Amino acid sequence: MIQLFHCxxxxxxxxxWLLEELGLAYELHMLPFPPRVHQRAFLALNPLGxxxxxxxxxxxxxxxxxMCQYLxxxxxxxxxxVAVHEAAYGDYLNFLHFGEATLTFPQTxxxxxxxxxxxxxxxxxxxxxxxxWFLARLRTLEPRLTDSAFLCxxxxxxxxxxxxxxxxxxxxLGLAExxxxxxxxxxARLQQRAGYQRAQDAQWRAGQEQGLPALAAxxxxx
Ligand SMILES: N[C@@H](CCC(=O)N[C@@H](CS)C(=O)NCC(=O)O)C(=O)O
Numbered sequence: 001m002i003q004l005f006h007c008x009x010x011x012x013x014x015x016x017w018l019l020e021e022l023g024l025a026y027e028l029h030m031l032p033f034p035p036r037v038h039q040r041a042f043l044a045l046n047p048l049g050x051x052x053x054x055x056x057x058x059x060x061x062x063x064x065x066x067m068c069q070y071l072x073x074x075x076x077x078x079x080x081x082v083a084v085h086e087a088a089y090g091d092y093l094n095f096l097h098f099g100e101a102t103l104t105f106p107q108t109x110x111x112x113x114x115x116x117x118x119x120x121x122x123x124x125x126x127x128x129x130x131x132x133w134f135l136a137r138l139r140t141l142e143p144r145l146t147d148s149a150f151l152c153x154x155x156x157x158x159x160x161x162x163x164x165x166x167x168x169x170x171x172x173l174g175l176a177e178x179x180x181x182x183x184x185x186x187x188a189r190l191q192q193r194a195g196y197q198r199a200q201d202a203q204w205r206a207g208q209e210q211g212l213p214a215l216a217a218x219x220x221x222x
Contacts, residue, residue, distance in 0.1 A: 002026040005042065005053040007033040008203055008212070009172065011104065012052030014064040014165045016203060018071045018158060021080060021195035028202060030210040065100040065162045069093075072158035082153045091152035092159050099162030102137050106130040107169050114173070134170065135178050145182040149189060156193070164190045 004019065004026055006012035010033060019026050032038035036049030046053040046062060054061045054070075061067050072081035082092035109130040113123040141163070144151065151159050167187040170176055179187060190196055206212075 003029060003055040005029045005031055005035075005045070005051050006203065006206075007031050007035065007051045008207055009168065010051050011064040011100070011165065013168065013199065013203065014099075014161055015052050015054055015067040015071065017161050017165070017196055017199040018068045018080070020198040020202060021156075021161070021193070022071060022075045024071070024075060028206045030203075030206050030212045032212060063100075064165070065096050068158040068161050069096055080156070080158050082157055082159075086153060088153035092157055095151045095159035096162045099159070099164075099166050103134060103163065103166035104169065106134040106137070107166060107173060110134070110173050110175075111169070131173070131175060134166075135175065138166075138170070138183060139180055141186075142180040142182050145186045149186075160190065164196070 002019065002024060004012065004015055006016055006028055007030070016028070031042060031051060033051075034049065035042040035051060042053075043049050048062055050062060052062065052064050052067060054067045056070075059070070061070065069081070072079075077083060078086075082089050086092075107130070110127045113121075113127040117123070141151070148154060150156050151163060164187070167176070167179075167183070167190065170179070171187075176184070176187070
């Protein structure tokens with residue numbers, strides 16, 4: 001069975017959401033954040049100390065967008081996945097990576113320097129600069145989402161999960177009010193998906209069942 005190691009609403013939410021969209025069976029291992037501080041034993045499984053970690057037989061992955069591509073290609077060819085021969089294939093790969101490399105990277109600096117660093121080490125200017133960076137890149141989606149409900153191929157794909165997670169994190173960072181109108185409508189649509197809601201329920205339920213200390217989880221329930 002697929003095993004996913006996850007921290008509440010961390011990037012590991014991407015494969016969790018994909019697994020729920022696919023309706024696949026999986027084992028969810030909840031970890032306090034950051035695992036390298038609060039559960040050092042995890043380093044034996046993932047020397048990076050980061051989540052997600054996905055184990056599927058002999059396959060072992062640590063990159064959230066790659067996991068979405070892997071799960072969609074294996075379990076939903078031509079649906080959540082976009083096939084090589086489809087005209088939208090390039091767009092699909094581009095948005096899969098855009099979600100992580102272009103959108104979530106600046107968000108991690110906002111998160112670190114507003115939430116995680118102790119008082120003396122918080123850096124409001126850095127957080128402000130990278131919040132602006134994030135929003136400027138997010139705005140590039142507005143024209144595309146004006147004409148279509150999803151990012152590519154005229155349907156919901158794993159690329160929407162990759163970018164959708166960045167919108168969840170932006171909401172937690174208090175940046176959702178600054179979404180442009182069609183990006184805001186797109187985020188509202190994604191949150192209505194049964195797969196998204198099942199993933200939210202699954203993480204909170206597993207967090208409680210596995211005794212995740214409340215303080216280890218930034219509460220980002222919508
Ligand atoms: N590029 C990786 C980044 C993984 C990553 O940095 N995850 C964060 C949570 S969002 C983490 O585990 N941080 C804990 C740490 O850095 O020790 C991905 O997309 O999965």
